[in-house]
Amino acid sequence: MEIDSTLELVINVYKKLECNISKFRNLVKRPLTLSEKILAGHLENIPEKPPQEGKDYVFLRPDRVALQDVTGQMVLLQFMQAGLKQTVLPTTVHCDHLIRAQVEGEVDMKISLSENNEVFRFLESACSKYGIGFWRPGAGIIHQVVLENYAFPGGLMIGTDSHTPNAGGLGMIAIGVGGIDAAETMAGLPWELLYPKRIGVYITGKLNGWTAPKDIILYVAGQLTVSGGTNAIIEYFGPGASSISCTGKATITNMGAEIGATCSIFSYDERMEKYLKTTNREKIAEIANKYRELLVPDPEIEQNPEKYFDKIIRIDLSTLEPYVVGPHTPDLARPISRLADDVKKNSYLDKISVALIGSCTNSSYEDMSRAASVAQQAAAKGLKSKVPLLVTPGSEQIRATIERDGQIDSLKAIGATVLANACGPCIGQWSRPELKKGEPNTIVTSFNRNFPGRNDGKRETMNFIGSPELVIALALGGSLSFNPLKDSLDAPSGKFKLEPPEIAPDVPSKGFYNARNGYVPPSQNLESVQVIIDKESNRLQKLEPFSKWDGKDLEKLVVIAKTKGKCTTDHISPAGAWLTYRGHLDKISDNLLLGAVNAFNDEVGKGKNILNNKIEPFPQIARRYKQNEIRWAIVGGDNYGEGSSREHAAMTPRYLGCAAVIAKSLARIHETNLKKQGILALTFANPKDYDKIEESDKISIVGLASLEQGKPVKCIIYHQDGKEEILLNHSYNKSQIEWFRAGAALNVLRTRVK
Numbered sequence: 001m002e003i004d005s006t007l008e009l010v011i012n013v014y015k016k017l018e019c020n021i022s023k024f025r026n027l028v029k030r031p032l033t034l035s036e037k038i039l040a041g042h043l044e045n046i047p048e049k050p051p052q053e054g055k056d057y058v059f060l061r062p063d064r065v066a067l068q069d070v071t072g073q074m075v076l077l078q079f080m081q082a083g084l085k086q087t088v089l090p091t092t093v094h095c096d097h098l099i100r101a102q103v104e105g106e107v108d109m110k111i112s113l114s115e116n117n118e119v120f121r122f123l124e125s126a127c128s129k130y131g132i133g134f135w136r137p138g139a140g141i142i143h144q145v146v147l148e149n150y151a152f153p154g155g156l157m158i159g160t161d162s163h164t165p166n167a168g169g170l171g172m173i174a175i176g177v178g179g180i181d182a183a184e185t186m187a188g189l190p191w192e193l194l195y196p197k198r199i200g201v202y203i204t205g206k207l208n209g210w211t212a213p214k215d216i217i218l219y220v221a222g223q224l225t226v227s228g229g230t231n232a233i234i235e236y237f238g239p240g241a242s243s244i245s246c247t248g249k250a251t252i253t254n255m256g257a258e259i260g261a262t263c264s265i266f267s268y269d270e271r272m273e274k275y276l277k278t279t280n281r282e283k284i285a286e287i288a289n290k291y292r293e294l295l296v297p298d299p300e301i302e303q304n305p306e307k308y309f310d311k312i313i314r315i316d317l318s319t320l321e322p323y324v325v326g327p328h329t330p331d332l333a334r335p336i337s338r339l340a341d342d343v344k345k346n347s348y349l350d351k352i353s354v355a356l357i358g359s360c361t362n363s364s365y366e367d368m369s370r371a372a373s374v375a376q377q378a379a380a381k382g383l384k385s386k387v388p389l390l391v392t393p394g395s396e397q398i399r400a401t402i403e404r405d406g407q408i409d410s411l412k413a414i415g416a417t418v419l420a421n422a423c424g425p426c427i428g429q430w431s432r433p434e435l436k437k438g439e440p441n442t443i444v445t446s447f448n449r450n451f452p453g454r455n456d457g458k459r460e461t462m463n464f465i466g467s468p469e470l471v472i473a474l475a476l477g478g479s480l481s482f483n484p485l486k487d488s489l490d491a492p493s494g495k496f497k498l499e500p501p502e503i504a505p506d507v508p509s510k511g512f513y514n515a516r517n518g519y520v521p522p523s524q525n526l527e528s529v530q531v532i533i534d535k536e537s538n539r540l541q542k543l544e545p546f547s548k549w550d551g552k553d554l555e556k557l558v559v560i561a562k563t564k565g566k567c568t569t570d571h572i573s574p575a576g577a578w579l580t581y582r583g584h585l586d587k588i589s590d591n592l593l594l595g596a597v598n599a600f601n602d603e604v605g606k607g608k609n610i611l612n613n614k615i616e617p618f619p620q621i622a623r624r625y626k627q628n629e630i631r632w633a634i635v636g637g638d639n640y641g642e643g644s645s646r647e648h649a650a651m652t653p654r655y656l657g658c659a660a661v662i663a664k665s666l667a668r669i670h671e672t673n674l675k676k677q678g679i680l681a682l683t684f685a686n687p688k689d690y691d692k693i694e695e696s697d698k699i700s701i702v703g704l705a706s707l708e709q710g711k712p713v714k715c716i717i718y719h720q721d722g723k724e725e726i727l728l729n730h731s732y733n734k735s736q737i738e739w740f741r742a743g744a745a746l747n748v749l750r751t752r753v754k
């Protein structure tokens with residue numbers, strides 16, 4: 001099978017879009033937004049009634065799948081269980097998350113290759129055997145490589161990484177999913193999606209001065225908050241959209257993950273055409289031009305957006321200021337002009353310890369050129385960065401291009417260190433031996449995510465996010481309260497004020513450096529390839545199926561944890577050093593809930609073991625309960641499981657005996673992951689019932705034999721001094737109830753493939 005998005009594939013997609021869009025328009029009897037068109041064009045079947053947003057599930061046929069090296073391990077292990085000879089649609093694996101950041105690119109790459117050798121060998125052999133394209137370590141970060149090679153306007157892609165929506169910058173609906181979703185789709189099953197609501201961002205004006213595409217999404221994050229995009233697709237359009245480069249659009253859609261959006265998308269325009277042509281996809285640009293009307297909203301949408309979206313945000317780029325968000329959450333947003341006051345008011349540590357630019361979110365040619373433009377001004381005055389400055393190129397293609405064109409030299413001239421083309425400090429693979437344990441410190445990054453512990457595994461690190469050009473300016477100033485729009489810098493040659501970065505080209509005038517040598521196509525003779533897994537490995541473990549539901553109600557579950565405050569998948573299954581064990585379910589289960597704050601005792605990662613009444617780490621307790629066949633539940637707060645699509649956050653509790661998660665509300669991807677692994681995913685019908693759960697309580701969930709779509713389930717809380725009944729809601733549909741009964745979605749898949 002061809003791994004590329006070939007012209008033939010794209011034409012077939014557009015033909016189906018054309019046919020389905022006209023049927024769907026007849027069904028809903030109104031003009032369509034862009035996301036509606038693309039979703040309609042990928043429906044398995046046109047439904048009889050218009051799907052209700054946020055209520056109905058639809059079955060879709062994606063065009064591609066993208067996997068990264070950490071989540072991809074479990075996808076391939078699961079796919080192997082399905083018993084198929086090869087994947088049924090183009091799929092790629094990208095080795096990026098396992099690469100550490102410690103010294104600099106080449107040194108770190110050598111160490112990482114040796115540390116992760118068996119995982120990379122497993123991934124490469126499994127790709128070769130199952131007809132999957134493999135991108136070696138060093139080739140680049142998944143989303144950047146996908147944008148450069150595979151994304152195309154009007155397509156539908158799923159990926160096992162929450163920033164998969166990056167491809168929305170090229171007009172693609174690209175959605176982060178759990179591993180089992182990917183494995184099923186690769187095996188040929190349709191992919192199921194809760195039909196999303198729509199949020200429109202209407203853009204006027206033009207970016208200017210210091211303001212960058214990043215500031216658009218930082219502003220939107222401040223408006224919508226971390227859960228404001230839940231179950232919604234965010235569509236950006238309006239006359240100002242074409243003032244944003246294709247890669248700038250990708251920065252914006254990438255970070256839509258931070259506000260919980262299903263995905264984000266821009267309409268096809270001449271900036272995307274330019275990017276396609278410069279990345280050797282002229283023919284795809286030509287065909288997209290031909291089918292342009294399928295790749296933009298109907299004209300009525302822009303004329304009267306309020307009528308067609310659940311919510312509209314209007315942004316005038318001409319007046320938008322540069323933004324900085326953080327610490328610890330992407331919706332704590334303020335313009336740079338208010339940051340100094342915020343620092344004082346909240347006693348943030350003003351002094352910056354490290355500045356970082358790049359990542360999959362912000363390492364385009366335009367980003368690096370603008371960052372270099374600021375660096376050049378400082379270098380011309382003999383000024384260096386006041387703090388260590390780390391640069392992460394998104395791919396070898398971009399790294400080699402900016403090396404050739406001088407941006408890397410400009411950044412090095414102010415003291416920058418260039419790291420490997422990989423995730424490194426963005427995913428907790430950043431080693432900072434110079435920091436004392438528990439030492440508070442401030443960092444600024446142009447990355448996308450800033451949960452506590454995200455970058456260096458240290459919860460004390462306060463991480464602020466801004467555009468690459470602003471991060472460079474802050475690195476030169478050395479403190480958060482430095483505002484490059486009004487403050488001066490002290491250089492050896494005297495005081496001076498930075499000028500706004502020069503307007504940078506979207507793409508290099510000499511074209512991109514061609515860096516396909518990091519790509520390995522699958523074998524021509526799939527059956528001859530052996531997948532390499534060492535039986536003694538502590539990195540990889542073949543999966544055993546979870547047992548099926550025994551048909552009985554869940555009686556008197558122990559509450560192992562009641563999480564308090566933000567509980568992301570990073571808190572449930574932390575990253576950092578644990579990334580090592582993503583292919584070994586037993587080993588990684590030792591990180592269960594280690595980042596979660598327990599409302600019963602305010603401890604992080606610990607709770608009471610009812611077998612000895614001692615406070616112990618959650619994984620230790622869960623293993624004891626498993627040995628003693630005690631089933632247990634987790635109680636969660638709002639948006640439990642937000643953040644990355646990490647399916648381990650559902651697999652490890654399941655493996656250690658969790659029967660149910662009951663929360664005030666559940667984050668979309670995590671909710672599906674829980675269902676797929678056979679854990680009952682429930683929400684309090686009355687969120688205040690969360691307060692009723694006490695540490696010594698037991699919980700029964702009854703009437704499960706008649707679990708039905710749209711019908712709440714009964715829950716009995718046994719307190720020490722009595723019991724009470726409450727109702728729990730769920731969002732299971734018929735096929736999801738089948739997953740619960742079979743013990744896991746994979747168990748259903750295996751029987752279907754046979």
Ligand code: SF4
Nearest residue numbers: 163359360423426427
């Ligand atoms: S967001 Fe960070 S960790 Fe995720 S793919 Fe991008 S660079 Fe890697």
